[in-house]
Amino acid sequence: MNNEPLPLLEPEVWQTCPEPQRERNERTIPKGYWANRHLYSGAQCHICLKSMTDKATEKGWWVHMTVDLQLAPVGAEIAEDRSQGWFPIGAACAKTIPLQYRKR
């Protein structure tokens, strides 16, 4: 049994969506979304920026992001000033993230 703590995943490892695809998906986000998120329903997949319905967000997978954009393993203790909190990811992108780094 290997009891080594799991490492933080660097963006180069978890960001599997090509930048041109992210840019295409980002263009579908309504103008003003990020500044006025409370006015919009749904969310964006943190990996590919595709829009997600409220239901997909609620029932989907979430990842824990550090301020350095690393993914923390589920259950890892991240100091409050090092954590950006949890972000939703879509079903397709979830398949690219190891199970130890996402939770429902």
Ligand SMILES: [Zn+2]
């Ligand atoms: Zn995605």
